[in-house]
Structure formats: C-alpha cells, structure tokens
Amino acid sequence: MPKKIKTEEPVDLKEACIQVARDFIAEHGIENLSLRDVARRLGVSHQAPYRHYPNRDHLLAEVLRRCFQGFAAHLDARDRLDDPKADLQSMGRQYLSYAAQHPLEYRLMFDTPWPQAAEHPSLLQDARHAFDLLLGVLRRIHGTQASKRALIELDALYIWSSMHGIVGIMQCKLTDRLELSPQVPDQAALHVMQMILKAMDSHR
Amino acid sequence: MPKKIKTEEPVDLKEACIQVARDFIAEHGIENLSLRDVARRLGVSHQAPYRHYPNRDHLLAEVLRRCFQGFAAHLDARDRLDDPKADLQSMGRQYLSYAAQHPLEYRLMFDTPWPQAAEHPSLLQDARHAFDLLLGVLRRIHGTQASKRALIELDALYIWSSMHGIVGIMQCKLTDRLELSPQVPDQAALHVMQMILKAMDSHR
Numbered sequence: 001m002p003k004k005i006k007t008e009e010p011v012d013l014k015e016a017c018i019q020v021a022r023d024f025i026a027e028h029g030i031e032n033l034s035l036r037d038v039a040r041r042l043g044v045s046h047q048a049p050y051r052h053y054p055n056r057d058h059l060l061a062e063v064l065r066r067c068f069q070g071f072a073a074h075l076d077a078r079d080r081l082d083d084p085k086a087d088l089q090s091m092g093r094q095y096l097s098y099a100a101q102h103p104l105e106y107r108l109m110f111d112t113p114w115p116q117a118a119e120h121p122s123l124l125q126d127a128r129h130a131f132d133l134l135l136g137v138l139r140r141i142h143g144t145q146a147s148k149r150a151l152i153e154l155d156a157l158y159i160w161s162s163m164h165g166i167v168g169i170m171q172c173k174l175t176d177r178l179e180l181s182p183q184v185p186d187q188a189a190l191h192v193m194q195m196i197l198k199a200m201d202s203h204r
Numbered sequence: 205m206p207k208k209i210k211t212e213e214p215v216d217l218k219e220a221c222i223q224v225a226r227d228f229i230a231e232h233g234i235e236n237l238s239l240r241d242v243a244r245r246l247g248v249s250h251q252a253p254y255r256h257y258p259n260r261d262h263l264l265a266e267v268l269r270r271c272f273q274g275f276a277a278h279l280d281a282r283d284r285l286d287d288p289k290a291d292l293q294s295m296g297r298q299y300l301s302y303a304a305q306h307p308l309e310y311r312l313m314f315d316t317p318w319p320q321a322a323e324h325p326s327l328l329q330d331a332r333h334a335f336d337l338l339l340g341v342l343r344r345i346h347g348t349q350a351s352k353r354a355l356i357e358l359d360a361l362y363i364w365s366s367m368h369g370i371v372g373i374m375q376c377k378l379t380d381r382l383e384l385s386p387q388v389p390d391q392a393a394l395h396v397m398q399m400i401l402k403a404m405d406s407h408r
Binding site (some may be wrong): 044074081096106109110111113114124128131149152153155156157160161162163164165166168169172173174175177178179183184186187192194195198199201202203 | 271312313317318320328331332335353354357358361362363365366367368369370372373376377378379381382383384385387389391394396397399400402403405406407
C-alpha cells in the first residue's frame with residue numbers, strides 16, 4: 001500500500017487533482033479511479049478533493065475534457081492547406097500522430113465508458129468541438145447549404161470510423177499474426193487515407 | 205459468494221468449461237476469469253479443469269477460437285453473389301449483423317488483449333480463416349497474381365478498419381451526443397459501405 005505523505009496542499013488543488021487522476025488512470029485503469037486515491041497521492045485530506053468535485057465522475061469528466069482539448073489543439077496545429085482535400089489529409093496525419101503519441105488519452109476518449117454525460121455539458125462541448133473541426137473541412141468540400149448537412153455528418157462518421165478503425169486494428173496484436181506482407185503494416189494507415197480520398201473524390 | 209453445489213461432472217468437461225467461461229466473462233469481464241471460478245460454477249473440483257487446460261489463458265484461447273469460428277461461419281452464411289463487389293457488400297452486412305447480435309464475442313475478438321498467442325496456434329488459424337474470407341473476395345476483384353498480394357491485404361485492412369470503426373463509434377455513447385441530424389445514426393453503417401465501394405471502384 002502506498003505510504004500516505006502529508007504535505008502542503010497544492011496551490012491549485014482543482015488542477016492538481018486532474019493531473020494526478022490522469023496518472024492514476026494510466027497506472028491502474030479508469031475503473032479504479034477514486035477521489036480517495038487522488039487525495040492520498042496528493043497528500044491532502046480525504047475530504048479535500050470534494051471541495052472541487054462532487055464525486056469521481058466529475059473529476060473523470062474533467063480529465064476527459066483535457067483529452068478533447070488537447071486532441072482538438074493537435075488537429076488544429078496541422079499544416080493548413082487551401083485545397084480542402086489536402087487539408088483533410090493533413091488532418092488525417094495529425095489524427096494518427098495524436099493516437100501514436102497519446103495512446104492513453106486516445107483510449108479514454110474513444111474506447112472507454114463515459115461518466116453520466118448529461119451532468120457534464122462542458123465535456124460535451126469540448127468533444128463536439130473536436131468533431132466540428134472535421135465537419136468544418138467537409139463543409140469546405142460539400143458547401144454549407146442546409147441540404148448538405150446530413151451528407152457532411154455521414155462523411156465525417158465514415159472518415160472518423162476508418163481512421164479510428166485502423167488505429168485500433170494496428171494496435172491490437174491480432175494484426176501481427178495475420179502473416180501480412182512485410183511492407184503492409186507500415187503502409188496501412190496511409191492506404192486508408194488514400195482510400196478515403198478516393199471515396200470522397202467519387203462523391204456524386 | 206455463489207454457493208458451491210457439487211453435482212455430477214459434465215460428460216464433456218472440456219466443452220462445458222468453454223461455455224461456462226464465456227458466460228462468466230459476459231458477467232464479470234475477461235480479466236476476472238479463473239479456472240477456479242469455472243470449476244466452482246460447474247460444481248466440480250478445483251483441479252478438474254486443469255485436466256484439459258494448463259492455465260486460464262488456454263481456456264480463454266478456446267473461448268476466442270469459438271468466437272472466430274462463429275464469426276467466420278456467420279460471414280460464410282451470407283447471400284453469395286457472383287459480382288465480387290456485391291458479394292463484398294453482402295459480407296459487410298453480415299459483419300454488421302454479427303456485431304449487433306454478438307457484441308460480447310465481437311469485443312473479445314477485436315477489443316481485448318489476447319492470451320499469449322504463440323502458444324495457441326489453433327486460435328491463430330481460426331482468426332486467419334476469418335480474415336481469409338475477406339481476402340478471398342478481394343482476390344476476385346484484384347486477381348490472384350503475386351504482385352497483387354500487398355494491395356489485397358491493404359484493401360482488406362482498410363475495409364475491416366472502416367467497418368470495425370463504425371461499429372465501435374456507433375456503440376460508444378459519444379455519437380449520441382454529437383447532435384447529429386436525426387436520420388444520420390441509422391444511415392451511418394450503410395454510408396460507410398457505400399464509401400468503401402466507391403473507393404474500391406476508383407482503384408487505378
């Protein structure tokens with residue numbers, strides 16, 4: 001059992017809880033997160049985190065918000081290109097590099113049961129913001145008329161699915177065991193992006 | 205704690221362990237599976253399962269094998285169509301219906317850390333067989349020349365990624381919260397299949 005060390009309370013306890021919770025999840029998994037453990041790691045009283053978070057789900061929602069904010073910032077930091085399809089490809093590369101550099105955050109956002117969402121409107125807002133970046137590029141391809149809205153959303157889900165799928169499939173160990181040609185694993189994500197662009201090109 | 209009930213040992217203990225393990229995983233998650241719990245549920249001695257499985261990973265590998273066998277059989281039970289692209293679409297529909305009807309098995313195969321695989325060659329064989337069904341349809345599209353092998357594998361990974369991605373994305377609760385147009389969630393999987401076919405159509 002980890003030793004309880006009493007120290008000065010961090011100046012920004014609310015923020016410190018988020019950092020410690022993220023590290024705790026990295027080590028012990030999301031299902032084991034508790035405000036008690038966070039307090040213990042910070043060396044503060046068991047009650048202290050409750051001043052900022054009514055329960056662990058609220059803290060978890062804050063951790064997730066940071067993930068979505070970082071993810072959106074990463075997508076936004078892409079090389080921006082005038083041609084919307086080239087820009088889409090640039091966003092795709094950023095998506096892949098985010099997943100490679102932040103596997104924990106990626107898993108938390110997309111492969112983990114969420115806390116009760118209705119109670120966390122700001123989390124929803126941050127999640128939607130990331131999705132909106134993709135919708136924005138697609139609006140440049142399809143146009144902004146209301147009649148295009150559903151098509152844009154469907155394309156966004158298709159593109160996200162394909163990228164999310166290749167990230168998951170290349171991470172799961174199954175792919176190592178399919179006896180693929182030696183060059184294929186390295187080319188797979190790029191091939192997915194090329195196929196997405198081909199599908200987009202042939203849109204009516 | 206569940207009551208231990210001593211009963212007659214099942215005639216086919218090896219097979220009974222697989223069924224009970226699958227049900228145990230459904231209730232308690234894969235990480236909590238132990239041969240001890242399986243024995244307890246079957247009402248046999250703690251040592252009995254060890255006659256067939258050196259450890260829980262071997263039992264887990266058998267559970268996974270059954271998943272892949274059932275999955276491949278489901279893909280094989282599709283309406284077979286002479287046109288390979290129509291056949292691909294038919295396989296896509298079977299993929300989606302498998303995921304909808306067998307969410308636990310689907311998760312076990314594709315979203316769960318596997319037992320040490322090198323020790324379970326027959327599991328690998330069953331997993332590869334399912335992937336081969338997709339490669340087979342793609343060979344009918346691209347031809348069977350050795351020079352097409354890598355392209356066929358890349359297309360297979362792309363198609364699988366897109367389908368796996370849409371299954372995951374529509375299952376995770378995030379999608380409910382993106383304020384999509386009302387018709388979009390129901391159309392998303394079909395749209396992915398259409399985009400896959402468009403991308404395939406535009407292949408050089």
